Amino acid sequence: MDLHKASEGDEGILSIEEIKRCHMADVKIQAKYGVRFIQYWINSEAGMFFCLMEGPDKESCMAVHEEAHGNMACNIIELQGGDYNAYMGNESNKNEFDLVENPDGTLDTGFRVILMVDVIAPANDQNLYDQIKSTFKKFEGREANHGGDRIMCVFNFSSQAIECAKAILAESEILNKEGVEVRIGISAGGPVSDGSEFFGNSIKLANKLCDIAQSNQIIASTEVKELTKGTLITPDNENSVLRIITPVDEKFVNALVxxxxxxxxxxxxxxxxxxxxxxxxxxxxxxxxxxxxxxxxxxxxxxxxxxxxxxxxxxxxxxxxxxxxxxxxxxxxxxxxxxxxxxxxxxxxxxx
CATH class of the missing domain: 1.10.10.60 (Homeodomain-like)
Incomplete structure (x- = not known):
C-alpha cells in the first residue's frame, strides 16, 4: 500500500477526477511491471490518498506511477498476513473506478480509529479479557494483533470507538474486580505514514496515551475529536473519564514516554x-x-x-x-x- 499527499504549499490534493484518471492510467500499464492495482481511498480533508496494490516489489509499483502519470508516492509499505482485513475490514464497497466507499455511498477516507486497552490486574483473568473483546464486537470493532500485550481494536468511525471505550469502563464486571485498573488510549490516522508499519504512527500514539492515562480514564487524540465533527466530544462532555489532548501535548507525550x-x-x-x-x-x-x-x-x-x-x-x-x-x-x-x-x-x- 502506498501514500500520496499534497506537497507543502499546495492548495490541496489532486481532485477526485484527477485521481481517478491517474488510477486508470496505472491500471492501463500495470501488467508491464507485473503489478495489479486493487483499490484506493481518498481523504480530501487530510490531503492524502492511499493505493492498495499487488506487485513483485516496491520498485515495480513505483515504476508504474512514474510511467503512467508521474505522481509519485511519498511512501510505500508491504502488508503482512492478516493485517489488511483486521484494519481495513473484510468487506469493501468499491465503485467502477476502484474507489472505496462506505455502505451509505460516501467516500471511505482510509483513516481508521485505534482503541488501545491496557488492563492492570494482579492476576491473569481471561474472563476479563473476554468481556472487553465482547464489547468490541457490540460496536463493530475488529480486534487486531499489534505485537504488544495490550488489547487493540480498530474502528471505521470515531463515534464507535468512543462509545465502545465508555461501555468498557461502565462494565460492572470490570469495575468491581478487586485491584483491576483499565486505561484506554484512542488515536486515529491513515494506513501509511512516514514509517514502515501499517498504521504505525496511530498505534504508537494510542499506546502512549494508555501510558499517561489514569485508572479508568480514556484519553483521545485531537484527530479523534475532529473525526467526530463535534457530535460526541464537546467541552461539555469532556471530563475526568474522557479527555482530549492537544497536538502540542501529543508531542510532549511522545517525547516523555x-x-x-x-x-x-x-x-x-x-x-x-x-x-x-x-x-x-x-x-x-x-x-x-x-x-x-x-x-x-x-x-x-x-x-x-x-x-x-x-x-x-x-x-x-x-x-x-x-x-x-x-x-x-x-x-x-x-x-x-x-x-x-x-x-x-x-x-x-x-x-x-
Whole structure:
C-alpha cells in the first residue's frame, strides 16, 4: 500500500477526477511491471490518498506511477498476513473506478480509529479479557494483533470507538474486580505514514496515551475529536473519564514516554536525566507531566517501571531479582516493597 499527499504549499490534493484518471492510467500499464492495482481511498480533508496494490516489489509499483502519470508516492509499505482485513475490514464497497466507499455511498477516507486497552490486574483473568473483546464486537470493532500485550481494536468511525471505550469502563464486571485498573488510549490516522508499519504512527500514539492515562480514564487524540465533527466530544462532555489532548501535548507525550522507555532499565535515570533528554527545565517538566498524568515526573518514571515489571512477572520472563534489575531497580528488596505498595501483593504472588 502506498501514500500520496499534497506537497507543502499546495492548495490541496489532486481532485477526485484527477485521481481517478491517474488510477486508470496505472491500471492501463500495470501488467508491464507485473503489478495489479486493487483499490484506493481518498481523504480530501487530510490531503492524502492511499493505493492498495499487488506487485513483485516496491520498485515495480513505483515504476508504474512514474510511467503512467508521474505522481509519485511519498511512501510505500508491504502488508503482512492478516493485517489488511483486521484494519481495513473484510468487506469493501468499491465503485467502477476502484474507489472505496462506505455502505451509505460516501467516500471511505482510509483513516481508521485505534482503541488501545491496557488492563492492570494482579492476576491473569481471561474472563476479563473476554468481556472487553465482547464489547468490541457490540460496536463493530475488529480486534487486531499489534505485537504488544495490550488489547487493540480498530474502528471505521470515531463515534464507535468512543462509545465502545465508555461501555468498557461502565462494565460492572470490570469495575468491581478487586485491584483491576483499565486505561484506554484512542488515536486515529491513515494506513501509511512516514514509517514502515501499517498504521504505525496511530498505534504508537494510542499506546502512549494508555501510558499517561489514569485508572479508568480514556484519553483521545485531537484527530479523534475532529473525526467526530463535534457530535460526541464537546467541552461539555469532556471530563475526568474522557479527555482530549492537544497536538502540542501529543508531542510532549511522545517525547516523555520515549525518553522513559529508552532509559527505564538504568537505575540512575532520574528527573534530571529526563529533563535533559526532552529539553525542558525541571519546573516545566513537573508542571507539564502533572497536568497530563496527574502525577509528578518521579512518580511517572516509577509507575512505568512497576507496570512493566508486573507484565514481565506474569509472563514469567525471569526471577524477581532479574526483573527488578531489568526495570531499573538497583535493590530487589526496595523493588518488592514498591511493588507491594503499588499493587497490594508481593511479586511472588503475581507469579502464581
Amino acid at each position: 520515549e525518553a522513559v522507555e529508552s532509559m527505564e532499565s538504568n537505575s540512575t535515570f532520574s528527573v534530571e536525566s529526563l529533563s535533559k533528554s526532552i529539553g525542558m527545565s525541571k519546573a516545566q517538566l513537573y508542571r507539564k507531566t502533572t497536568s497530563l498524568t496527574g502525577h509528578s515526573p518521579n512518580y511517572f518514571i516509577q509507575e512505568q517501571r512497576l507496570k512493566k515489571a508486573l507484565k514481565l512477572i506474569k509472563k514469567k520472563t525471569g526471577n524477581i531479582a532479574e526483573i527488578a534489575f531489568e526495570v531499573g531497580f538497583s535493590s530487589p528488596s526496595y523493588f518488592t516493597k514498591s511493588f507491594q505498595n503499588r499493587f497490594g501483593i508481593l511479586p511472588t504472588q503475581a507469579q502464581r
